[in-house]
Amino acid sequence: MSLIAAAPNLVRTTPPSDPAPLGTVSAGAWWPTIDLAALRDAMRLDGAITPERLLPAVQEAVATTVGLLAAWAKSRQDEGRATLAAVPALQVDGESINVQRYRRAVYCHAKANLIERYSDYDTTGRARKDDQEDSRDAQAEQYRRDATWAVRDILGVTRLNVELI
Known part of the structure; x- marks a missing residue:
């Protein structure tokens, strides 16, 4: 008796120590550079x-993130702040919390975009079912929520607005 098993091709990811980085994305000198x-x-x-x-x-x-923070950033630049890191804020692990929140907002916006665009980014080869589509949409919305919260935290406004009608 013999068995021939076929598996999908493995995808090699680039380890962090790889000397050939994926590159960076920059929105100008004021904003932190995003390392891909x-x-x-x-x-x-x-x-x-x-x-x-x-x-x-x-x-x-x-x-998207820079657009949401543009007016706030302009005010900080008018105050003479040379970079986002130069805006007075809590330092966590030696880095401005504003920089960390900016990075989080960008990361979450990117992940939400990728989840919506590439439904097969985490598939196992099986066909998607309706409940998987709903789960994917919910996951994208959770990433968008996290990005919104990070932006609102930088702006110094509450995460939730409640109005009585």
């Missing part, structure tokens, strides 16, 4: 998301 390899590691993106897919998702995430 660090984003890939933090958001658990495997090799199924190619650099050609990752780059536009991160560029859009940076543009």
